[in-house]
Amino acid sequence: NAGVIQTPRHKVTGKGQEATLWCEPISGHSAVFWYRQTIVQGLEFLTYFRNQAPIDDSGMPKERFSAQMPNQSHSTLKIQSTQPQDSAVYLCASSLGWGRQNTLYFGAGTRLSVL
Amino acid sequence: GDKVKQSPSALSLQEGTNSALRCNFSIAATTVQWFLQNPRGSLINLFYLVPGTKENGRLKSAFDSKESYSTLHIRDAQLEDSGTYFCAAEAVNTNKVVFGTGTRLQVLP
Numbered sequence: 001n002a003g004v005i006q007t008p009r010h011k012v013t014g015k016g017q018e019a020t021l022w023c024e025p026i027s028g029h030s031a032v033f034w035y036r037q038t039i040v041q042g043l044e045f046l047t048y049f050r051n052q053a054p055i056d057d058s059g060m061p062k063e064r065f066s067a068q069m070p071n072q073s074h075s076t077l078k079i080q081s082t083q084p085q086d087s088a089v090y091l092c093a094s095s096l097g098w099g100r101q102n103t104l105y106f107g108a109g110t111r112l113s114v115l
Numbered sequence: 116g117d118k119v120k121q122s123p124s125a126l127s128l129q130e131g132t133n134s135a136l137r138c139n140f141s142i143a144a145t146t147v148q149w150f151l152q153n154p155r156g157s158l159i160n161l162f163y164l165v166p167g168t169k170e171n172g173r174l175k176s177a178f179d180s181k182e183s184y185s186t187l188h189i190r191d192a193q194l195e196d197s198g199t200y201f202c203a204a205e206a207v208n209t210n211k212v213v214f215g216t217g218t219r220l221q222v223l224p
Contacts, residue, residue, distance in 0.1 A: 045214070104150075
């Protein structure tokens with residue numbers, strides 16, 4: 001079991017460009033969570049899916065951020081027109097997803113730097 | 116305001132001593148998880164708790180859902196325990212997992 005895989009590990013974009021971050025959850029896990037970590041804001045919840053359906057996206061900045069989970073094996077987080085304040089480590093986690101099986105397993109993260 | 120608050124925000128310990136970290140929730144939580152983020156940035160799950168207590172080696176954690184808090188006790192602290200400890204609460208209605216503000220722990224030789 002390779003764990004949760006996030007790619008790329010590092011991404012540098014220019015202001016105004018688009019960034020797409022990828023997450024492959026642990027096989028058999030039905031829930032996928034996205035978080036953003038910065039020194040100032042800490043670990044912020046962005047969104048989560050269960051069985052590929054979006055359940056709660058209350059943490060997503062509405063205008064430029066979107067997340068998809070087209071199949072069981074991957075989820076993407078897309079940021080359009082990136083801004084310097086989007087610079088952060090974006091973390092993906094997966095879990096079995098139900099009741100007492102919601103232990104989160106995190107990927108190594110994608111460090112996004114917007115110049 | 117913050118829905119999950121941790122205290123203290125930072126702590127230095129001598130190797131071999133004990134400490135307690137606390138997490139207070141302003142949301143109704145069904146479960147709590149504790150994580151250690153090591154200096155490389157990896158988040159490692161330490162405990163997954165329903166109301167009650169669990170113990171694993173030198174670590175012991177408790178979760179009181181009625182009083183809305185959780186604790187993590189570290190016994191006989193070792194250098195490798197250094198890092199940032201996060202608690203995370205699973206919200207009752209949505210199963211969203213909300214993280215606390217973290218406690219940065221430094222164990223000194």
